[in-house]
Amino acid sequence: MNMRLLVLGLNILVVSILLVVYGILIGDNGLVGIALSTSIIGGVLVVYSTTPQDPSITALMSYSEILTNAIISTLEDLDLLESQICVIKRGNHALLVYSKNPCPIEVDPGVGFTSGSPYLAIPLKTLIEFSESSSETTSTLLERALTTLLIEEYSACRSVRVEEEGGFYRVYINGLIEVLKQYLEKPIDPYTLLTLMAASIALTTRCVRLVDKRIMPDSILLIIGVEHSAEKT
Amino acid sequence: MQKRLNLLITTYTLLTVISVISLYVLGEKRVDVYVSLNILAYYVSYATLRPTIINRAVRFLNIALFIVFTIIVSFRIYEVLTS
Numbered sequence: 548m549n550m551r552l553l554v555l556g557l558n559i560l561v562v563s564i565l566l567v568v569y570g571i572l573i574g575d576n577g578l579v580g581i582a583l584s585t586s587i588i589g590g591v592l593v594v595y596s597t598t599p600q601d602p603s604i605t606a607l608m609s610y611s612e613i614l615t616n617a618i619i620s621t622l623e624d625l626d627l628l629e630s631q632i633c634v635i636k637r638g639n640h641a642l643l644v645y646s647k648n649p650c651p652i653e654v655d656p657g658v659g660f661t662s663g664s665p666y667l668a669i670p671l672k673t674l675i676e677f678s679e680s681s682s683e684t685t686s687t688l689l690e691r692a693l694t695t696l697l698i699e700e701y702s703a704c705r706s707v708r709v710e711e712e713g714g715f716y717r718v719y720i721n722g723l724i725e726v727l728k729q730y731l732e733k734p735i736d737p738y739t740l741l742t743l744m745a746a747s748i749a750l751t752t753r754c755v756r757l758v759d760k761r762i763m764p765d766s767i768l769l770i771i772g773v774e775h776s777a778e779k780t
Numbered sequence: 781m782q783k784r785l786n787l788l789i790t791t792y793t794l795l796t797v798i799s800v801i802s803l804y805v806l807g808e809k810r811v812d813v814y815v816s817l818n819i820l821a822y823y824v825s826y827a828t829l830r831p832t833i834i835n836r837a838v839r840f841l842n843i844a845l846f847i848v849f850t851i852i853v854s855f856r857i858y859e860v861l862t863s
Contacts, residue, residue: 552789576809576811577803577807577809579811580800580803580808580810580811580813580814583814584796584815584817585800587815587819587845588792588793588818591789591822591841592789594837595785595838597837598785598831598834598838698835705834
């Protein structure tokens with residue numbers, strides 16, 4: 548929230564409301580019109596003060612740059628550039644796992660071997676908490692989680708749509724930010740990472756994996772598969 | 781993104797100030813004319829300098845201003861038709 552814009556907008560609103568009252572009292576409709584017009588400007592400023600600011604996107608960019616640089620060199624050394632990506636839930640924590648095997652459950656943070664092939668597991672911090680509604684479908688839940696994270700929190704895109712089809716979730720992310728598009732072709736990109744993390748929270752499943760990623764000029768389609776439903780504790 | 785938003789607000793404010801001063805100098809006494817020109821100025825600014833990301837509050841504002849503008853125009857058309 549932009550506090551300066553909010554304070555300016557509120558001040559303009561207050562002054563214009565006083566002017567409206569004054570204009571009505573002295574019977575000058577022109578002044579009332581000017582004051583009402585000014586109050587609309589104040590209202591617009593108040594609304595636009597709620598739009599997300601640049602620092603959240605800058606922070607996401609910095610984080611993406613650091614993560615990408617660190618992970619790509621490790622993935623190259625482990626021959627995991629063409630690996631499967633999944634998020635595995637472990638209690639209150641989650642692990643982003645790169646592995647040749649889909650959804651290796653028994654992995655520890657860091658680098659290791661499972662079923663004869665290497666993996667890279669990175670601990671993830673839960674970025675959102677939200678309450679479930681029994682009347683919502685899983686795709687609606689996921690869409691709500693992604694809207695909270697990608698749009699309201701980071702302003703990373705213009706809209707998100709989720710469709711469920713045969714056990715898979717098709718996530719359409721439209722209106723991508725220019726500065727984040729550079730990461731789309733890399734093994735790790737903020738949209739995939741945030742989507743997998745939101746899916747692991749919203750779908751209450753032990754493992755979610757990226758099945759396919761299709762990049763378009765101003766949007767991205769992520770197809771997510773779900774494995775091993777979590778037991779409620 | 782912030783630059784675009786600042787430009788939108790500056791343009792909208794300038795257009796509104798010019799229209800409001802012009803109307804007052806011309807002796808316009810109808811309040812709805814001021815309001816409708818203000819809303820038009822907002823939509824012209826928004827259409828040419830649309831922010832990259834808009835949230836729910838901005839969408840609601842756009843809808844609310846459109847409804848107000850529609851009501852004003854409908855009222856004026858009704859006045860013309862019944863006069």
